[in-house]
Amino acid sequence: MIEHTAPSPLILLTATVVEMLPLAKQLHLQQQSPLSWQGQVAGLDVIAQVTGMGPDRAAQAVREAAQLCPNGRILYAGFAGGLVSTLHIGSVLCPATVINDARQVVMLDGQMPDTLISVGRLVSTPTEKSQLASDTQAVAVDMESHAAAVTAMELGIKLTVVRSISDEAHQTLPTWSVYCISEDGQTSGKGVARVLLTGPWRLPAMLMMGKRAKIASQSLAYFVEGKIGQWAMN
Numbered sequence: 655m656i657e658h659t660a661p662s663p664l665i666l667l668t669a670t671v672v673e674m675l676p677l678a679k680q681l682h683l684q685q686q687s688p689l690s691w692q693g694q695v696a697g698l699d700v701i702a703q704v705t706g707m708g709p710d711r712a713a714q715a716v717r718e719a720a721q722l723c724p725n726g727r728i729l730y731a732g733f734a735g736g737l738v739s740t741l742h743i744g745s746v747l748c749p750a751t752v753i754n755d756a757r758q759v760v761m762l763d764g765q766m767p768d769t770l771i772s773v774g775r776l777v778s779t780p781t782e783k784s785q786l787a788s789d790t791q792a793v794a795v796d797m798e799s800h801a802a803a804v805t806a807m808e809l810g811i812k813l814t815v816v817r818s819i820s821d822e823a824h825q826t827l828p829t830w831s832v833y834c835i836s837e838d839g840q841t842s843g844k845g846v847a848r849v850l851l852t853g854p855w856r857l858p859a860m861l862m863m864g865k866r867a868k869i870a871s872q873s874l875a876y877f878v879e880g881k882i883g884q885w886a887m888n
Contacts, residue, residue, distance in 0.1 A: 709801030772800035
């Protein structure tokens with residue numbers, strides 16, 4: 655008699671609640687706490703967690719995921735800034751390579767021959783983006799993927815990164831946007847109020863950022879759902 659063991663759960667991670675909510679809705683996941691969701695997608699158990707922003711929180715989340723599901727797979731999803739003109743709002747990347755500021759390379763379980771770079775700061779202006787692309791040949795930038803990939807490699811756990819472009823190479827990402835998200839990845843009402851009270855003229859830019867995030871979220875959710883469906887069939 656052949657015994658069929660159930661596949662290990664998939665761990666779905668995002669840095670922020672803004673990135674997670676559309677995914678949870680698309681995947682019909684049930685919220686368990688302000689930062690966690692669970693459910694099934696195509697028969698595959700999915701555990702979703704918001705990690706908070708930055709490399710340290712990303713690395714810690716991967717360590718916790720490896721303890722929870724040592725034989726599982728991690729999908730780190732979210733937004734990225736475009737560094738090249740060919741990427742538009744909502745363009746989705748599943749890169750094979752991620753590097754950091756020190757040009758340390760980690761190979762990912764990705765299906766696209768693109769390079770993503772992770773840096774520990776906000777890359778906000780077109781000039782910064784252009785210089786980063788020229789120096790590294792990376793096509794997009796985020797803050798968490800390299801730290802997550804290094805940790806996953808050290809622990810011997812599979813990691814896939816999926817990123818959707820939320821700001822293009824020619825667009826400026828306001829530096830004040832960091833105040834709108836708390837350390838744990840939740841939207842900060844106090845931060846948003848502070849930004850608008852000290853600069854009410856920022857409202858149009860904030861609304862435009864929200865519009866771009868919505869487009870990026872939709873593309874990300876559809877791609878992730880398809881990706882999980884592929885894994886469920888294999």
